[in-house]
Each structure stands twice: as structure tokens, then as C-alpha cells.
Amino acid sequence: QEQLVESGGGVVQPGRSLRLSCAASGFMFHIYGMHWVRQAPGKGLEWVAIIWYDGSNKYYANSVKGRFTISRDNSNSTVYLQMSSLRAEDTALYFCARQRGRSGFDIWGQGTMVTVSS
Amino acid sequence: DIVMTQSPLSLPVTPGEPASISCTSTQSLLHSNGYNYLDWYLQKPGQSPQLLIYLASNRASGVPDRFSGSGSGTNFTLKISRVEAEDVGVYYCMQALQTFFTFGPGTRVDIK
Numbered sequence: 169q170e171q172l173v174e175s176g177g178g179v180v181q182p183g184r185s186l187r188l189s190c191a192a193s194g195f196m197f198h199i200y201g202m203h204w205v206r207q208a209p210g211k212g213l214e215w216v217a218i219i220w221y222d223g224s225n226k227y228y229a230n231s232v233k234g235r236f237t238i239s240r241d242n243s244n245s246t247v248y249l250q251m252s253s254l255r256a257e258d259t260a261l262y263f264c265a266r267q268r269g270r271s272g273f274d275i276w277g278q279g280t281m282v283t284v285s286s
Numbered sequence: 287d288i289v290m291t292q293s294p295l296s297l298p299v300t301p302g303e304p305a306s307i308s309c310t311s312t313q314s315l316l317h318s319n320g321y322n323y324l325d326w327y328l329q330k331p332g333q334s335p336q337l338l339i340y341l342a343s344n345r346a347s348g349v350p351d352r353f354s355g356s357g358s359g360t361n362f363t364l365k366i367s368r369v370e371a372e373d374v375g376v377y378y379c380m381q382a383l384q385t386f387f388t389f390g391p392g393t394r395v396d397i398k
Contacts, residue, residue, distance in 0.1 A: 203387075205335075213327075213335060213378055215387040227385040230287070263334055270382055272325040272340030274347070279334060 170194040170275055172264050177280030180254055188249040190264030190277055197245035201267045204238060204249045206260035216262070219247060254284045288313045288381045290390035298398040299369045307393045309362040309379035316359050323383035326355055326364045330375040339364065371397060
């Protein structure tokens with residue numbers, strides 16, 4: 169079935185880096201735009217980044233611009249989020265989600281937890 | 287950035303009764319193509335969000351027809367015709383007009 173599985177989360181010290189992965193299966197990954205969305209503990213959803221289906225365009229939330237980089241490998245059906253200069257406020261459950269055109273984020277992963285703490 | 291607001295933020299509901307959530311944006315979400323770029327999501331307890339409605343009024347695949355979306359420009363509504371116990375959770379609207387997507391604060395729906 170169509171699914172997304174995130175990995176790479178963990179506990180990291182402030183200022184350090186971490187790379188998240190999101191592996192897709194069961195669908196044609198290369199035709200979908202991919203997003204990262206995060207949710208701080210007990211809080212709402214915050215959009216983080218998008219990468220177009222072919223990797224040609226990338227956009228970021230102001231809160232992560234210059235620190236996070238989204239990328240994808242269509243040959244391996246995986247999208248990544250490289251996070252650097254991490255801050256306590258980056259602590260959250262990070263979801264990846266797919267989007268075709270403007271038809272909403274129709275498939276979400278289960279999320280991977282990132283905790284930034286000394 | 288476009289700021290999204292929702293009301294109410296908490297909504298106790300009675301099974302079998304209707305329910306309604308409002309969502310407002312600081313800028314019009316009406317695209318020149320005639321579509322309103324507004325989606326609705328439900329996050330059930332302990333689960334990932336799921337898409338309910340896209341482009342303001344289109345039900346996503348597998349979404350029961352008791353859910354409906356309406357509105358245009360800056361004012362939108364999600365309606366549940368008859369609430370069921372499985373509908374509890376947090377409902378979010380999200381604007382998809384600008385590439386800097388933004389979610390509303392969420393409306394928590396629970397059973398009275």
C-alpha cells in the first residue's frame with residue numbers, strides 16, 4: 169500500500185545537526201511534491217518545507233530558512249531534511265507528506281521525534 | 287505570510303448532532319483559476335493528520351459524505367452533518383495558495 173516512513177529522529181544538543189529521512193513505497197514517488205510538517209509537543213501543525221516533484225524548487229518556513237535543507241532522491245523514493253544549528257524550539261514530531269498538484273497532503277507518515285536538548 | 291484563524295478552538299459535540307468549524311484567512315485564497323486553496327485536516331488522538339477536504343469543498347478519497355466544506359475568499363466552513371464518536375480529534379484548516387503554507391491553530395472536537 170501507499171506509505172511514507174520517517175526515520176532519523178533522536179536527541180541532539182543545541183547547535184548540532186541531524187538528517188531526517190522519509191522513505192516512500194507503493195506509489196510513483198517522482199510525480200509528487202513532498203513536504204515536511206512538524207508538531208511541537210502539545211502544539212499544532214507547522215509547515216516546514218516543500219520540494220517539488222523533480223527537486224527543481226524548494227521553499228522553507230521563515231523559522232527554518234538558512235538552517236534546514238530539503239532534498240530528494242527519486243531513484244530511491246526518499247526525501248530528506250537536513251537540519252543544522254538546531255535550537256530547543258525545533259523540538260517536535262516531524263512528519264513527511266506528499267502532495268499532487270493542489271490536491272492536499274493526502275498521505276502522511278507516522279512521524280519521527282526530534283528533541284533538541286543539552 | 288497568510289495567517290489562518292479558526293473558531294471555535296474547542297467544540298464539545300453530541301453524537302448524531304451537526305457541527306461546524308469556521309476558518310478565516312488574512313488574504314483571499316481564491317486563485318485566478320477559480321479555486322480556493324484551502325484544505326481541511328483531522329488529527330485523531332495519537333495519529334498523523336489525515337486529509338478531509340481540499341480546494342475548499344472537495345472531499346478526499348474515502349472521507350465520509352457527512353463531511354462537507356464550503357466558503358470562498360477569506361471565509362470557510364467545515365460541517366459535519368451528524369457527528370460520530372470516531373470524529374473526535376483536532377481539525378486544522380490550511381492555506382495552500384502561497385508556497386509558504388500555513389495552518390490554523392486547530393479546533394479540538396470531543397464528545398460531550
